[in-house]
Amino acid sequence: MAARLKHNIEEDYLTCSICFNIFTDPRQLSCGHSYCIQCLVEYLKSTTSSKSCPTCRQAMNCPKSTEIQTWIQTLPQDLLLIGIINAVKKHDPDQDHDYDETINGGKTLQEKTVCDKHIKCFEYFCSDHQDILCSECVAELHKKCVSSPISELQLKALSELNEIHSNVVRNLKDMSEIEQKGILNLVSYQNKKEEKLFILSSLRKQFEKFSSLILTDIKAKETSLNWPEVNMKSVLKAIRIHRSHLEQFRDDIVTTTREINIAKKQKDVLEIHKAADTLLNKAEINYSCFRDYKISFESNDLLISSISKVKEVANIEISSDVDIDYHADETLSVIEPETDFMMYRKREFSVNQETHLYRSLSGICLLDNSLIIIDQYNNNAMKMTLDGECVGNCSLTEPYQVCKSGNTGIAITCWDKNVIFILDTEPILSIKKVVKTNKHYLGISGAGKDRYLVTSPDSSIDVISTSGEILFSIDSRKQSNIFSSLFRKSASVPVKAMLKDETVIMCDSIKKTLVCMDFVGRIFWQRKIPGISNFTCGPEEIYCTLSCSNRVLRLTFDGNIADNTFLNIRHPWAIDTQGQTIVITEDSPSEKYHIIKLE
Incomplete structure (x- = not known):
């Protein structure tokens, strides 16, 4: 055990960090680090740059007019290191016979208490040499050292x-x-x-x-x-x-x-x-x-009335004095409809909040096993799994709305340029090509294979190809009764349009109206929806987000409201659906989005 202790002390405290051997005549620099005198000479000779300590890089105050070897000779000796080295050598367990081993009850080591030279008890401890001394040793050999009584x-x-x-x-x-x-x-x-x-x-x-x-x-x-x-x-x-x-x-x-x-x-x-x-x-x-x-x-009206009023089976709240941040919150609830009864699971996620403090999630697109979220403020398109994990992102200039393009692609409009970005989503999110268009488009949705239905701030609705060519436009003369005030004073507010069978459903963001018309601009129906922010078409109904009232509505395809209490979400904004899944972002500056699974 003593040998191991000696080895640890030598390795940790008594080894020069230049030659990795036991110090030989250690000299102390002004920063407090010590090295062998010869090691310092060789180190400073080999160093062509500024003279600095090998450990902490503090500059050495070496006069330019003085030779290195002469200057090193003037450095003070590290007396503490010298004392420890001498003490370790003096008490080498391989040569030390001042310890007795007793076997009764185990092994014990008894330290010498008498000076061999003067035959006197040790009474003092020399701090400079880290050694115990008798009074004669102090008077003869350690007059200039700092010595203290052992008892103290x-x-x-x-x-x-x-x-x-x-x-x-x-x-x-x-x-x-x-x-x-x-x-x-x-x-x-x-x-x-x-x-x-x-x-x-x-x-x-x-x-x-x-x-x-x-x-x-x-x-x-x-x-x-x-x-x-x-x-x-x-x-x-x-x-x-x-x-x-x-x-x-x-x-x-x-x-x-x-x-x-x-x-x-x-x-x-x-x-x-x-x-x-x-x-x-x-x-x-x-x-x-x-x-x-x-x-x-005759149906059981009491039972049906009870079912329609059920929102949740129970409320559970886990509270603590310490705030806990949950990244995803899943709840199983019952939609309280006017016409039917439906269960749904809602999960809430946040996009990567460590990168940016402000978010503007302006667009969202649901793919087969993932979804695309557009962060307009931070010029970014993100690919997220349905479990809230970000598996890819792509930097774009002012992206705004997004839709599917082909099997694994997406198309994204630009807020301030006449371009549409076409991106691949598999195996990674990457730009496939940038399509230049003749008009400035904001809203975009799919219109069959290799075609998009796009809306422009000038109130026009066009069908364009993947190369940006206009294939068809709704006659502006026919739609004048619909868009007479559209973008008159606010040309930056977009319009979103989607195809449904042989009709076009369009959101007028100025009049806050949902309009259904044919391709020559004739209106089939229009519905005033105060506070409407966005909409999407499902297989059997239309979903509308109302950011100001924190609601999501369900409409039939003939314009009637099926359920005005469908979902309650804080400031819902962009929305998309596929099958029984709905995805919704929250209005800026929120970084949250929701995934709803209908059951």
């Missing part, structure tokens, strides 16, 4: 050790109290959690039992509605079979009537009499199954 040093060391021990004991006590409190808090939380889980489990079982009874009742009523239909179809089938037999029998009678052979005719007549009795008896039909059925149905 022991008292001082004991006092310091006691203070450290008290601090350690106090910290251990505090840690034990904190640990105990943590255990109690954990047990308390687990007990509360078990109580709430028991309640939720009970609710789930009640709901399953209740829903099972409801479904059984509905199935029984569906079966009872089916039996008259099945009975009538069965009778009709029997009638068709008997009718075909009677028609065949009728043909046989006609043939017998025309028979010339009297004997054969009499024989056939007897057989016809016999067959007629059988067929006519079987052809007797009970027509009571074809009576005029009346179906009366």
